[in-house]
Amino acid sequence: xxxxxxxxxxxxxxxxxxxxxxxxxxxxxxxxxxxxxxxxxxxxxxxxxxxxxxxxxxxxxxxxxxxxxxxxxxxxxxxxxxxxxxxxxxxxxxxxxxxxxxxxxxxxxxxxxxxxxxxxxxxxxxxxxxxxxxxxxxxxxxxxxxxxxxxxxxxxxxxxxxxxxxxxxxxxxxxxxxxxxxxxxxxxxxxxxxxxxxxxxxxxxxxxxxxxxxxxxxxxxxxxxxxxxxxxxxxxxxxxxxxxxxxxxxxxxxxxxxxxxxxxxxxxxxxxxxxxxxxxxxxxxxxxxxxxxxxxxxxxxxxxxxxxxxxxxxxxxxxxxxxxxxxxxxxxxxxxxxxxxxxxxxxxxxxxxxxxxxxxxxxxxxxxxxxxxxxxxxxxxxxxxxxxxxxxxxxxxxxxxxxxxxxxxxxxxxxxxxxxxxxxxxxxxxxxxxxxxxxxxxxxxxxxxxxxxxxxxxxxxxxxxxxxxxxxxxxxxxxxxxxxxxxxxxxxxxxxxxxxxxxxxxxxxxxxxxxxxxxxxxxxxxxxxxxxxxxxxxxxxxxxxxxxxxxxxxxxxxxxxxxxxxxxxxxxxxxxxxxxxxxxxxxxxxxxxxxxxxxxxxxxxxxxxxxxxxxxxxxxxxxxxxxxxxxxxxxxxxxxxxxxxxxxxxxxxxxxxxxxxxx
Amino acid sequence: xxxxxxxxxxxxxxxxxxxxxxxxxxxxxxxxxxxxxxxxxxxxxxxxxxxxxxxxxxxxxxxxxxxxxxxxxxxxxxxxxxxxxxxxxxxxxxxxxxxxxxxxxxxxxxxxxxxxxxxxxxxxxxxxxxxxxxxxxxxxxxxxxxxxxxxxxxxxxxxxxxxxxxxxxxxxxxxxxxxxxxxxxxxxxxxxxxxxxxxxxxxxxxxxxxxxxxxxxxxxxxxxxxxxxxxxxxxxxxxxxxxxxxxxxxxxxxxxxxxxxxxxxxxxxxxxxxxxxxxxxxxxxxxxxxxxxxxxxxxxxxxxxxxxxxxxxxxxxxxxxxxxxxxxxxxxxxx
Numbered sequence: 001x002x003x004x005x006x007x008x009x010x011x012x013x014x015x016x017x018x019x020x021x022x023x024x025x026x027x028x029x030x031x032x033x034x035x036x037x038x039x040x041x042x043x044x045x046x047x048x049x050x051x052x053x054x055x056x057x058x059x060x061x062x063x064x065x066x067x068x069x070x071x072x073x074x075x076x077x078x079x080x081x082x083x084x085x086x087x088x089x090x091x092x093x094x095x096x097x098x099x100x101x102x103x104x105x106x107x108x109x110x111x112x113x114x115x116x117x118x119x120x121x122x123x124x125x126x127x128x129x130x131x132x133x134x135x136x137x138x139x140x141x142x143x144x145x146x147x148x149x150x151x152x153x154x155x156x157x158x159x160x161x162x163x164x165x166x167x168x169x170x171x172x173x174x175x176x177x178x179x180x181x182x183x184x185x186x187x188x189x190x191x192x193x194x195x196x197x198x199x200x201x202x203x204x205x206x207x208x209x210x211x212x213x214x215x216x217x218x219x220x221x222x223x224x225x226x227x228x229x230x231x232x233x234x235x236x237x238x239x240x241x242x243x244x245x246x247x248x249x250x251x252x253x254x255x256x257x258x259x260x261x262x263x264x265x266x267x268x269x270x271x272x273x274x275x276x277x278x279x280x281x282x283x284x285x286x287x288x289x290x291x292x293x294x295x296x297x298x299x300x301x302x303x304x305x306x307x308x309x310x311x312x313x314x315x316x317x318x319x320x321x322x323x324x325x326x327x328x329x330x331x332x333x334x335x336x337x338x339x340x341x342x343x344x345x346x347x348x349x350x351x352x353x354x355x356x357x358x359x360x361x362x363x364x365x366x367x368x369x370x371x372x373x374x375x376x377x378x379x380x381x382x383x384x385x386x387x388x389x390x391x392x393x394x395x396x397x398x399x400x401x402x403x404x405x406x407x408x409x410x411x412x413x414x415x416x417x418x419x420x421x422x423x424x425x426x427x428x429x430x431x432x433x434x435x436x437x438x439x440x441x442x443x444x445x446x447x448x449x450x451x452x453x454x455x456x457x458x459x460x461x462x463x464x465x466x467x468x469x470x471x472x473x474x475x476x477x478x479x480x481x482x483x484x485x486x487x488x489x490x491x492x493x494x495x496x497x498x499x500x501x502x503x504x505x506x507x508x509x510x511x512x513x514x515x516x517x518x519x520x521x522x523x524x525x526x527x528x529x530x531x532x533x534x535x536x537x538x539x540x541x542x543x544x545x546x547x548x549x550x551x552x553x554x555x556x557x558x559x560x561x562x563x564x565x566x567x568x569x570x571x572x573x574x575x576x577x578x579x580x581x582x583x584x585x586x587x588x589x590x591x592x593x594x595x596x597x598x599x600x601x602x603x604x605x606x607x608x609x610x611x612x613x614x615x616x617x618x619x620x621x622x623x624x625x626x627x628x629x630x631x632x633x634x635x636x637x638x639x640x641x642x643x644x645x646x647x648x649x650x651x652x653x654x655x656x657x658x659x660x661x662x663x
Numbered sequence: 664x665x666x667x668x669x670x671x672x673x674x675x676x677x678x679x680x681x682x683x684x685x686x687x688x689x690x691x692x693x694x695x696x697x698x699x700x701x702x703x704x705x706x707x708x709x710x711x712x713x714x715x716x717x718x719x720x721x722x723x724x725x726x727x728x729x730x731x732x733x734x735x736x737x738x739x740x741x742x743x744x745x746x747x748x749x750x751x752x753x754x755x756x757x758x759x760x761x762x763x764x765x766x767x768x769x770x771x772x773x774x775x776x777x778x779x780x781x782x783x784x785x786x787x788x789x790x791x792x793x794x795x796x797x798x799x800x801x802x803x804x805x806x807x808x809x810x811x812x813x814x815x816x817x818x819x820x821x822x823x824x825x826x827x828x829x830x831x832x833x834x835x836x837x838x839x840x841x842x843x844x845x846x847x848x849x850x851x852x853x854x855x856x857x858x859x860x861x862x863x864x865x866x867x868x869x870x871x872x873x874x875x876x877x878x879x880x881x882x883x884x885x886x887x888x889x890x891x892x893x894x895x896x897x898x899x900x901x902x903x904x905x906x907x908x909x910x911x912x913x914x915x916x917x918x919x920x921x922x923x924x925x926x927x928x929x930x931x932x933x934x935x936x937x938x939x940x941x942x943x944x945x946x947x948x949x950x951x952x953x954x955x956x957x958x959x960x961x962x963x964x965x966x967x968x969x970x971x972x973x974x975x976x977x978x979x980x981x982x983x984x985x986x987x988x989x990x991x992x993x994x995x996x997x998x
Binding site (some may be wrong): 102103106110113114116117118120121124128129132133136140143144146147148149150151161165166168169170172173174176177180182183320531532533534 | 707708711712715718719722723724726727728729730731732733734735736737738739740741743744745748787788790802803804806835836837838839
């Protein structure tokens, strides 16, 4: 195959680098856009390779118009974010077929830069960032190739040039990233489709919902404690509190307009726990806190409210990663004095679950509510109940009965639901609390990661003088669930029927795999904290800390030392480049020049030596010994510089010696 | 109070004056393009890139894209690195003038220029041309530690010494977002001969009348051989000498040379030309005659003012005559 002409090579490189930018978009574009785009690029490549003419506008314009119509049809708009991205992708592809001048090249390359940005709407992970760097190298190499005129270095060299350029830019970009004043977005109203739905805890609970969520490894939020994190069994992250049951689904009790909300009375004790939560975008309004927070958290850009059940909510759904600081107490008394209003925490739907209701009513003979609770828990722990992620389905109308007296296998949602049902039947005010339990502490960076799989449901019962008390019926069945983590509480899965493989995949913190997992977790979290969620507030903190750090004389001295070392290294490396013999020679010439015997610019050492010899050194005030040394120096230097054989060892020291004698 | 207000302006003034002298100063010998001599401005694409950066930044802010900020800053930093690299693509080059052969007025004068790269950084896509050319016509690449020579042509109009116009070097490498340029006045000159008159009258055969007619060379006394010149009659070729050395092996065609005889003395005398003619026209006619005499291998004497050359023939004689014509009437050492 004959080598391609430069034009063709450059065009193919441009196609390749734009492909690199376009491919990630295929994940979220309608298939026909990706296909059309691919076909257009293939067309362009064919035109280049076969040396055909570019298609005329008569063909291009109708296709472009049809594509536009297609976008309108697919998205029902041309203005939204996704539709805009689709149009941009098509524009880049079509522009390739309409490239004539160098200006058009820049248009395509610049559009590609913008497409790299739009890809971040959909993904901002570390791999995306790496792909961005690779695309940038390709784009830079392309841009650079189009600037070349005569000699064209091989593609590898050009890519290397691009990479070098990028490498030089990165430190600068890093500094700008940290120090460039950040503005809190958005600057204007965002399109409606700016945030797509994400999984998370909902404000209802029905069978199967939690166990579905428990299979998701998505991160719900991360927590950094100011001190040591409390033990695993105390990590109950309260979310929605559900009080209304329809036989199938637990839902929140809407604040009734007729009932005045009870004043919250909360007394706390014990050591306060300070921590910072970084909540992943969930598109819901829930904020999670450890047990009883001392004050409402401040969330930038959101208004936060507290409900009567001590749920923390924002007014608008949270569509971006947010960070808030909290101080919580694990020992508390919530509304110990007043009995819960209106018996809304006691109501049960009529006509369902007769056995459970009867059993509850039987328990009510016991006068102490705390003992009624203990009795039910005892039954849970001793009644042969099984904790499983894949419980048998309970399609009947009496789901609680079927569970308690039939299958006896369930997930936290079953236990919490059945428990609250039993308690209410026994006349103890009770409610279901959903949220997360536990979390995975990364020993490397001290961050506790709470995943969707940590979603949990437990119960709260109201006891006289104690108020609302947390009871976790799941813990009675599977204590490991609360003590360690969900993954350990469940039997190890066996992929492909191999037990060992399943155990290998278990996140054992001591195994190599576990450590690698933690490392990835730490890197990922650092990424989220420092790159994706680098808020003006965080920037302010960092700059302040930098200023404080720089104001110490030690750090200033350190920086000064570093500069000095760099300077010396540079100077030294520059000096290394010149031959030491040359350096000595120039010193000698300088010295003789000061004595009135300057060397003419076109004079070699031999000619110089003979000239100054003729002009008698004595005129210049040199002793005969000095002049002999100077002549000898010049002779030796000349022999070294222009002589055929390599110099013997010790030339430098001889020269230095002679030079010192001239001085 | 006026002093602090005025000093920036004064400073600017001084800088501009310095810049002007530097920009127009003539460089002697070879010259190093130092960083200070390299000027740089963004190109149109560079301005476009600036707008792109703004769009990227606004997009990142609006959608709170952490990675978008990263992209924006990386792209911006790339532009800055490009600025430095574009400057460095030019700075550090050593330029020196090369040969500048003599030409006739009206022809393009070729100036040889040598571009040397003593650094370890290879230079790509350096555009070089005279300042007056709107679009540079030549681009060179200079490998690390290498050098390259190129020839720039510029039209000539008047005779005499000619200095090449200022040379502009420019580059947009690597990214094309910036254009760095520098000026260089090469210290060389080309001699421009007068334009040889078209349709000039025949050679003036003065001196003794010849029985053989006008314009023939003497052929009486064989005086040796000389190298062949176009126009020598075939019968005068020294075949015996030619046969001894094959021209393919470096031998030369030689012509027998005769002296004496009935040759007319061909004297090209400026003063003998009709004085009513324009001076330049007379010079042009002389130039034509010199060429014609050379072509026909007629030895000719040359008189121009105080310059008197005896009758002779050959490249050196021709060059001396044309040089005298080119510099006639011009003050010594004019450039």
